[in-house]
Amino acid sequence: MNKATPEQRPITVRDFADRKRKGEKIVVMTAYDALFGRLVDESGVDAILVGDSVGTAIMGYSSTLPVTLDHMIYHASAVRRGVKRALVIIDMPFLSYQASIESAVLNCGRAIQESEASAVKVEGGSPEMLATVHALVRTGIPVMAHIGFTPQSVNTIGGARVQGREDESAMRLIEEAKGLEEAGAFAIVLELVPNAVSARITKAVGIPTIGIGAGVDCDGQVLVLPDVLGLNDTFDPKFLKRYAEMAKEVRSAIGTWARDVRSGAYPDAEHSF
Ligand code: KIV
Helix, strand or coil: CCCCCCCCCCCCHHHHHHHHHHCCCEEEEECCCHHHHHHHHHCCCCEEEECCCHHHHCCCCCCCCCCCHHHHHHHHHHHHHHCCCCEEEEECCCCCCCCCHHHHHHHHHHHHHHHCCCEEECCCCCHHHHHHHHHHHHHCCCEEEEEECCHHHHHHHCCCCCCCCCHHHHHHHHHHHHHHHHHCCCEEEEECCCHHHHHHHHHHCCCCEEEECCCCCCCEEEECHHHHCCCCCCCCCCCCCCCCCHHHHHHHHHHHHHHHHHHCCCCCHHHCC
8 A cells, every 4th residue: 555655645733733843834825716726735835724815815805804604615615625735724704703602613613514624713812712712622623823913803903004013912912822822723823913023922832823924933924825926916015925927927818819819810720620
């Protein structure tokens, strides 16, 4: 029998802890469908987050708030079908886990059952959220936490603002991170947090921190796929580095095809039966 090599074996939440212990960076990318799930997986990332960023990146909403649990399950199950190795994490949308511990367990359980993702992500580090994370982990649901700028609270925060700039808010983030580790989270996303504060959080906890706009000292990084590929060329925050300019490629390819159709150059003999 052929045994999977460590490079082929599916990634689990235990690999996250190992990576931190060994000082190896963790690479997380978002995806929202089976096609890109497969391509991102084949690129060798450690985890794929099916983020509720699907709302803004793909569905055309101006925030993540309109995204529903049904939307998330639809996208995560598509990603799951495309992925062989990376850990697939489903982001829990607004209102699917905040109202009560019971609704959180039922909705996160449904998300895992129907999408076949291996873990959930939830936002926040309040005492209520720590109790929820604890209950989810006890139920057997691995939890990635998310603090700093939490997009589902954009209306109370008042925009996508860097969090933890003042001593008091920095201390609060450190305490939230410690609480989330104690509650059983296997990793914590830090979004829009100053480098110095992420470095302190990363030192203070034994679980990996995964940064987005949170500097180089996090244990790993996550970015949103259409932003990295330059497919979403209207979004240009300071932390984003584009690794391709695919929006230009798409317009150019479709524009050329449209010209060929109009001129009769497509389909030519080579592409006809
Ligand atoms: O929804 C998402 O894609 C996220 C990442 C940006 C961390 O929460």
